[in-house]
Amino acid sequence: MKFILLPHVADPRKPEHVQLAEIVELGVFAEQLGFDGFGVGERHDRPALSSSPAVILSNLAARTSTIRLFTAITALGLHDPLRAYEDYATLDNLAQGRLDLIIGKGAYTTTQRLFGVTTDDQWHRLQENYDLFRRLWTQDSVTWAGRFRPALGNAEALPRPFQPRLRIWHGSATNPQSADFAARHGDPIFSSNGGVGINRYVGLIEHYREQFAAYGHDPAEALVGIGTAGYFGARTTREAVEKYRPVFQARLAVNHKYDGATIGGSLEEWIEHSSVLVGTPQQIIEKIHAQHERFGHEVFHIHVDAEILHRRDYLDTLELFFTEIAPVIRKDLPGRTLDWV
Numbered sequence: 001m002k003f004i005l006l007p008h009v010a011d012p013r014k015p016e017h018v019q020l021a022e023i024v025e026l027g028v029f030a031e032q033l034g035f036d037g038f039g040v041g042e043r044h045d046r047p048a049l050s051s052s053p054a055v056i057l058s059n060l061a062a063r064t065s066t067i068r069l070f071t072a073i074t075a076l077g078l079h080d081p082l083r084a085y086e087d088y089a090t091l092d093n094l095a096q097g098r099l100d101l102i103i104g105k106g107a108y109t110t111t112q113r114l115f116g117v118t119t120d121d122q123w124h125r126l127q128e129n130y131d132l133f134r135r136l137w138t139q140d141s142v143t144w145a146g147r148f149r150p151a152l153g154n155a156e157a158l159p160r161p162f163q164p165r166l167r168i169w170h171g172s173a174t175n176p177q178s179a180d181f182a183a184r185h186g187d188p189i190f191s192s193n194g195g196v197g198i199n200r201y202v203g204l205i206e207h208y209r210e211q212f213a214a215y216g217h218d219p220a221e222a223l224v225g226i227g228t229a230g231y232f233g234a235r236t237t238r239e240a241v242e243k244y245r246p247v248f249q250a251r252l253a254v255n256h257k258y259d260g261a262t263i264g265g266s267l268e269e270w271i272e273h274s275s276v277l278v279g280t281p282q283q284i285i286e287k288i289h290a291q292h293e294r295f296g297h298e299v300f301h302i303h304v305d306a307e308i309l310h311r312r313d314y315l316d317t318l319e320l321f322f323t324e325i326a327p328v329i330r331k332d333l334p335g336r337t338l339d340w341v
Contacts, residue, residue, distance in 0.1 A: 001292075001333045003326055004037035004301040005030040005318075006072050006227070012047075019049050020056065027060040029315075031067035033322045037100065039072030039301060045110040054087040061095035068098045072190075072301070073171040075106025077126030078115040080149055081133040082157060089137070089161040097162040102169040102190050103130065104178075123177060124148075130168075130185075137166050167338075169225060174200045176207050183211035188223035190299070193275045193291075201226070201275075202294045223338075225299035226291065229276040232304070233320045237279050241267065243313055244278045247305045277302065281324040288329055298335035 007026050011019055027038040038060065040053040050056055057069045069091070076084060092099045105117075105126040112118065117125060128146045135142050136157040145151035169190045172178030182189040189208045193201045205224055212222040230247065234240035248267045270276060275291065277284045288300070302321070304314045 001297075001329050001335050002036040002299045002338065003321075004039050004068075004070055004072075004225075004299065005035045006039040006041070006070075006301045006303040016049060023050070023056060024059050024063060027067065028063050029318070031064045033318055034326065035067060035322075037068040037070050037299075037301075039070035039102070041072045042075050042106070043108065043111065044075075044078075044106075044114055045108060054091050057099075058091050058094055061091065061098065064098075066098075068100055069095055070100045071102055073102045073104035075111065076101075076103040076129050076133060077105035077122055078111065078117060079129065081129040082136060082149070082152070082155070084129070085133055085136040085157050086159075088166075089157070089159050092162045092166070093159055095162070099163065100167050100169065102171045104171040121148075127181065130181075134168070134185075137161055138164070172204060174204050176204065179204050179208035180211050183208050183217070183222075184215050186212070186215070186217045186221065188225065188299075190225040190301075191227065191295070193226040193295075194229045195274065197273055198275055198291065198294060205295050205297075223299075224295055224297040225301065226295050226297045227275070227301045228303070229270075229274045230305065231277040231284075231302040231317070231321070232309075233277070233279065233281055233284055233317050233325060235280065237283065240279050241271070243309070244271075247308045250305070250308045281320065281328075284321075284325055285328050288325075289332065292333055298333075298338070 005026070007023060023040065030038045040050050040056050041048065042050060042053050044051050053071045053074055057071070061069060074084070088099065088101065103126070105122045106112070106115070112122065125148055128148055132142075132144055132146065135144060140156060140160070142155045142157065143153050167188065169188045170178050170182035171190045171192065173192045173194070179189060189205070191201045191204055208224070209219065209222050213219045230244070230251070232240050232244040232247065234243060245267055248270060271278045277287055279287075291297075304318060
């Protein structure tokens with residue numbers, strides 16, 4: 001199994017230049033620990049800070065040499081696909097082929113208003129932009145016409161990418177359209193798996209696998225990644241729960257303030273019923289195994305709320321993951337070779 005670190009990035013107590021520098025430093029640390037990938041999401045309103053994943057990941061590309069760089073997600077439905085291509089082809093060259101894209105439509109209401117996207121056209125924009133982006137990546141000359149941007153005639157998009165074919169994941173929560181879209185193109189899917197209860201996410205992945213085969217692709221080639229609602233490992237259950245409690249409380253406050261979202265129940269119920277990994281190494285290993293039985297995934301992201309935890313605590317818990325958890329999971333669930341550079 002491959003492991004990706006996906007950090008939370010907003011800490012209003014610190015200047016933005018400090019926060020952005022800390023994201024890059026965390027990516028450098030992730031490579032040193034042994035993470036296979038590091039992901040930076042895209043969001044254009046608070047509480048997030050990472051409105052430009054390509055720029056942040058370009059900085060990280062210069063500081064690292066082996067870790068894969070993920071957008072988690074890039075809101076391809078919002079952007080001119082030619083300009084998006086230029087940004088990510090440039091990053092791909094700087095990273096010498098270490099780029100993976102996870103794409104999505106960018107569904108936050110504030111973001112839609114900023115970019116003039118509506119709920120009626122967001123899917124059409126994503127599909128059209130994906131089609132052109134993919135053609136620009138694989139073809140040296142593109143002639144194309146669509147609905148949302150001017151037509152292209154024998155266009156040469158520069159620079160040409162380092163990777164002849166880019167792995168594009170389709171990010172989703174529970175929307176079957178995302179699963180169907182990924183399956184139709186034979187692409188991998190990445191489920192957020194972030195809410196209470198995993199059954200609805202399992203249903204999404206089952207639909208993806210069914211459609212993958214229905215579109216004529218080899219079922220063995222279907223590739224699934226999943227996320228978690230959070231992670232904190234410690235030597236005892238009590239230590240893990242109590243050190244994670246302020247993270248849980250802060251997450252509740254942020255979700256409610258900015259997204260109007262609420263999570264019912266206590267922290268203990270959240271740990272029991274959601275995908276969050278909080279406990280001893282053995283408890284976390286058992287939970288990862290249980291999730292794998294349901295999802296059959298080969299790529300897995302965790303995130304640690306560095307802006308809430310004390311620095312020593314989040315460094316320690318990441319080190320614990322790679323000394324006592326990751327080696328066991330990699331041995332038990334090796335997965336296939338994914339042409340990881």
